[in-house]
Every structure is written in C-alpha cells, then in structure tokens.
Amino acid sequence: xxxxxxxVAPVKSITLPRLELLVALLLSELYVVVLKSLRKVIQIxxxxxxxxxxxxxxxLKSSHSRWKIFVANRIIRIQKMTSEASWHHVKSQENPADxxxxxxxxSKLKLHKLWWSGPQWLRQxxxxxxxxxxxxxxxxxxxxxxxxxxxxINVSTSSQGSYVLEIIAKYxxxxxxxxxxxxxxxxxxxxxxxxxTGVLTSKEVDDTTKIVNQTVQESQFHSEIQLLKKKHPLxxxxxxLPLGIFLDTDxxxxxxxxxxxxxxxxxxxxxxxxxxxxxxxxxVIQYFHHINLNSGPQLTLC
Numbered sequence: 001x002x003x004x005x006x007x008v009a010p011v012k013s014i015t016l017p018r019l020e021l022l023v024a025l026l027l028s029e030l031y032v033v034v035l036k037s038l039r040k041v042i043q044i045x046x047x048x049x050x051x052x053x054x055x056x057x058x059x060l061k062s063s064h065s066r067w068k069i070f071v072a073n074r075i076i077r078i079q080k081m082t083s084e085a086s087w088h089h090v091k092s093q094e095n096p097a098d099x100x101x102x103x104x105x106x107s108k109l110k111l112h113k114l115w116w117s118g119p120q121w122l123r124q125x126x127x128x129x130x131x132x133x134x135x136x137x138x139x140x141x142x143x144x145x146x147x148x149x150x151x152x153i154n155v156s157t158s159s160q161g162s163y164v165l166e167i168i169a170k171y172x173x174x175x176x177x178x179x180x181x182x183x184x185x186x187x188x189x190x191x192x193x194x195x196x197t198g199v200l201t202s203k204e205v206d207d208t209t210k211i212v213n214q215t216v217q218e219s220q221f222h223s224e225i226q227l228l229k230k231k232h233p234l235x236x237x238x239x240x241l242p243l244g245i246f247l248d249t250d251x252x253x254x255x256x257x258x259x260x261x262x263x264x265x266x267x268x269x270x271x272x273x274x275x276x277x278x279x280x281x282x283x284v285i286q287y288f289h290h291i292n293l294n295s296g297p298q299l300t301l302c
Contacts (some may be wrong), residue, residue: 005030006100018070020053023097024060025074027051028081047085048126052095060087088129094119164215168280174287182208210250212280213272217253220275225253245273 171177244257
C-alpha cells in the first residue's frame with residue numbers, strides 16, 4: 001500500500017455503471033500522479049490497473065465512438081492517461097477498494113491483509129491474474145447503448161411564431177434576417193424529404209418573407225386577424241378600421257381602400273400592414289433606404 005483515494009458519489013442521481021466509470025477515472029488520475037513520483041526513484045516496466053466492474057472494462061476495451069457523450073468523454077480521458085498500463089478484473093470480495101467505499105472499523109483495518117497487501121494472486125505472475133469474458137459483459141440498458149446515427153428533429157408548428165420573433169430580434173439587417181430563416185427552413189425540409197442543395201431560390205426567399213410578415217402581424221394584430229378570418233367587421237374602436245384592411249390569399253393583412261382605384265400595381269395599391277414601432281418595420285425601412293442609395297423619406301416610402 002502506497003496511497004489511496006476516495007470520493008463521495010455525486011448528489012445527482014446516476015447509474016451504477018457510470019459511477020464505476022467515475023471510479024476508474026479517479027484511479028487513472030491517481031495512477032498518473034503515483035507513476036510520475038515513483039519513476040524518479042525506481043524503474044517501472046509494467047503497470048496493472050484493476051476494476052471489479054465488468055461493464056467498465058468492456059467500455060475501456062472498445063472504441064469511445066460507440067457510446068454516448070458522458071461515457072465516451074471519460075473513456076477518452078482514461079485511455080489517454082493509462083495508455084501504458086493494462087486493465088484487469090478483480091472480484092468484489094478481493095477488491096481492497098471496497099474496504100474504503102463500504103467502510104471498516106479502525107481496529108480491523110490495522111490488521112486487514114486485503115487492504116494493506118491486496119489479494120494473494122497479486123504476488124504471482126500476471127499470467128495468474130483473474131480473467132473474464134468481456135464479450136457478454138455489456139448487456140443492460142444502464143450500460144449505455146451504442147450510439148444511434150439517426151437524428152430526430154421535431155418542429156412544433158404551434159410555437160414556430162415565437163422562434164421566428166426571437167430570430168427577428170437578433171438581426172439588424174433585413175436581407176440577412178430573411179436569408180437566415182430561409183436556410184433554416186431548407187434544413188428542416190431536407191430532414192423531412194429529398195435533399196435540396198445550392199443557393200437559395202427566389203421562391204424560398206419570397207416564402208420566408210411571407211412567413212416573417214405573417215408572424216409579426218399575428219403577434220401584433222391577433223384579434224383583427226381572427227375577425228377577418230371569420231369575415232366579421234372590425235369594432236368601431238379599432239385603429240385599423242379606416243384602412244379597410246383585408247387578408248390576401250396568403251393570410252397577410254393588406255391595406256384596402258386608399259389606393260384601390262389608382263393605376264398602380266396590385267402590390268402598390270395594397271401594401272402590407274406592419275406595426276408602427278416594431279423592429280421588423282425598422283429593418284424594412286432601413287433596407288429600402290439603403291438599396292435606394294440613402295434616399296430621403298418620400299422616395300424611401302415610395
């Protein structure tokens with residue numbers, strides 16, 4: 001006996017195999033410290049590490065890529081620290097570490113041969129060390145199933161609006177905002193059906209612009225949209241009543257009365273309604289101000 005180390009189990013609930021893996025990690029860290037100290041005074045040709053967990057030994061003899069993140073990360077660290085050592089199995093009743101983890105009276109510890117000298121076979125050649133069949137040692141779910149390569153993506157349409165609003169608030173350029181959301185929509189579509197590659201199409205950009213407008217309108221004019229969908233008149237107290245608003249085929253609110261008899265194009269006759277002080281409205285104004293070479297208010301509005 002040269003040194004020993006124990007650690008209290010985490011408060012957070014954790015499976016027994018993972019606790020055993022943490023023990024192996026603790027042993028590896030202690031091994032590095034002891035090996036560094038002993039090599040200053042003696043030559044060490046071989047190192048042997050022991051664990052009473054067949055599951056942990058099975059993990060350590062396999063590739064870390066097979067396992068989930070918690071197990072994989074610790075396997076990498078253990079394998080790196082103990083690359084010069086070999087791991088072996090020890091039965092629980094022959095494991096000196098159990099004396100520390102399970103507790104033993106001081107009066108008994110003083111003369112406890114297993115604690116001070118280890119099991120009898122430890123004095124023999126390594127050929128006589130206990131061996132186990134690791135091919136059947138990893139069977140239960142708690143031993144961490146092999147990592148699946150399938151990626152599941154769940155998109156909730158009911159909460160899509162809140163995500164779009166969060167993205168809108170994060171960007172200061174309208175064109176960049178639209179492109180980011182368009183790329184996200186393509187990614188989701190690729191996960192569900194045939195893969196689309198290449199640059200964004202004009203249709204993707206237009207569809208995304210419609211979604212952004214719909215989302216903002218829904219967040220600001222929810223009651224008016226519900227009335228329009230039911231073909232009910234707006235209340236006299238509504239500030240939107242003088243604008244003669246209506247829903248187009250895409251479900252977007254547009255202004256109806258002021259320019260309906262003009263010779264302008266339909267998109268100019270019936271502009272999309274956006275809230276006065278919303279961040280998206282500011283982005284749209286900034287965008288058209290920029291593409292019109294920093295034009296004045298009248299030209300920008302046109």
